[in-house]
Amino acid sequence: MAQKKSQTKPEAKTEEVNHETAATQTDLEKALTEENEKLIGEVERLTEENKKIKKTCDRLQSSADKSDTYLNQLVAMKNDFESYKRRMKFNGEQAKLEGAQAVLVHLLAVCDTFELASKHLDGDNLKAFNMVYQQLLGILKDNSVEEMDVLNQPFDPMKMNALSKLNYGEDKRDLVVEVYKKGYIMGDKVLRYAEVIVGA
Secondary structure, eight states: OOOHHHHHHHHHHHHHHHHHHHHHHHHHHHHHHHHHHHHHHHHHHHHHHHHHHHHHHHHHHHHHHHHHHHHHHHHHHHHHHHHHHHHHHHHHHHHHHHHHHHHHHHHHHHHHHHHHTTOOOOOOHHHHHHHHHHHHHHHHTTTTTOOOOOSSBOOOOOEEOOOOEEEEOOOGBBBEEEEEEOOOEETEEEEEEEEEEOOO
């Protein structure tokens, strides 16, 4: 009988230990399950937060792209406007120059008339006439208009019109021997071609 009691006691102790271990495992499982559920909830919250941040980043990137597009358009418009201003300034200067040249060409015809008339005047009339003529030449000079020096120079079709060729001897071949109408230049531009007779 004593043996039976001793056998029962260890079994009872083992059952108690197993029951305590099971209770401890259950508490541990509960704690782990709760911790796991908290972590899953935190992960879900962070996932939602991440989605919101991604949407915000996408909106900001879209706004930045639009801003870059607008900035590029603004820079292009500024460059176009600068080009337009330069073109307008150049066109204005060209128009002013061409207008001045047109007036000066008409004055050249007046100079021709003065030269022709001076051949038929003498005395005080010629003196007064020459004063006005010199004033007119001064206006031309102030506007950088110069008379071409073509007499006894080689014929240059870029500055002269040959009215005819006459035999003036071998030493005058292809040289300007007579000036029928004076030529004038303004800077590099020919205002009026000289009309000349060329030696043959």
